[in-house]
Amino acid sequence: MGIAERQEREKAQKREAIINAAEKIFFAKGYENTTMDEIAEEAEYSKGTIYLYFKNKEDLYLAISARSAEIFYEILKEEIDKGKNGKEKLDGIKKAYLRAFLEHPNHMKAILHASRYPAITDKMLNDEITKLQFQEKQQKLQELILSAITMASEDKSSTELASINKEDLLMTFLGGGILLEGMYKHMFDIKDFCEKYYKIKPEDLIKAAYGLLKF
């Protein structure tokens, strides 16, 4: 039994090592200009081995995107947790976006770029495990943001926020995510997307998206 566990651990470590090598090359040269041979060389494996751990080039890039999403989530959580009251927590969300882009430009780029590649989107929409992981993260993110909003709207000291509808605010973020190209392929098919993914009426999403551009 110990052996099987060790084997699994080693496999995961090798996978990580390949992702590290790939990340290095991808970030330095860009997706299109990176060859699998280069990644293989950097990882000190043959190309065939890379394909034992990842279905194809896009799948490997997806792994980097997933890691990037994790980084963003951690920053978001950290900034929200830092806030002492609702208002501060909401400011934390904005701060997190900016910190993420300034401190981890390549990883944020990876998140935004993931949706470009058909195979990545396909896997996200059709592969059960990937889909579940994605939805789980998505939900954690929503809960985090919603809790900040809830606290802000219950916060007596911030009079202007107290009157704001919680669901509207959440939708603002979801709409914002779509406009920001978030990780979604289907941002463009807004009509379909609303119903399929968020199960809300497009009009409501549009209303929410308007909110994002409010100043």
Place this chain on the structure above:
Amino acid sequence: MGIAERQEREKAQKREAIINAAEKIFFAKGYENTTMDEIAEEAEYSKGTIYLYFKNKEDLYLAISARSAEIFYEILKEEIDKGKNGKEKLDGIKKAYLRAFLEHPNHMKAILHASRYPAITDKMLNDEITKLQFQEKQQKLQELILSAITMASEDKSSTELASINKEDLLMTFLGGGILLEGMYKHMFDIKDFCEKYYKIKPEDLIKAAYGLLKF
């Protein structure tokens, strides 16, 4: 002289025809899944001919992006012009973004996707003609938005907007453009980008970008 003019006109028409064919295939199958042979067949030319009109695949896609930017600009102008006062004109900006995404999803996608491809960005940054065209459009867009803001801030009826600093608002849009991935490649290298392109301090841009996420 008449002949030379006709030749030029025909050349432009052929170019347009190729762009139309390419647009059809790209929008139907996506950039990666489209081959130059397919485009050539749709355009009823040989592949070699396509390369007489466009340097490469990315260059052809850039032409579609440019057309898309034109469409967006027209919608933006239309919605801003529709507004009777400053407040309505500002609302027009938001409406334009949403109309554009709902009515021309593929073209908006083309705008967002252009920055992904190295050769496209390269041409935008290094080819003098492309650069000039891009900056010209950029400026027209800025003027359009700025005029709406100016009018809004001078508008006696909208008390809340009267106090807002014009430059701050403009920067909010520029920052927003960056966050939205606009058409910019260098959105990610924020520090460099601020100084090179807009000649403003990053801190100011960040302040402006915060504004975008304000609710």
Place this chain on the structure above:
DNA sequence: ACAGAAACTGACTACAAGTCAATATATAAA
């Protein structure tokens, strides 16, 4: 020590971007 499983390799295949010598067509000159 051996058999079978698992991990790994790199030469090979398939496919698509981009090239270019050859060909066809249009224009100008004689």
Place this chain on the structure above:
DNA sequence: TTTATATATTGACTTGTAGTCAGTTTCTGT
């Protein structure tokens, strides 16, 4: 009208890279 020159077009070819797979090496249990 004929010929020469310029311009437009072609598609077979070259090149580069993603992805495969038959063969080899290494590990594990008996």
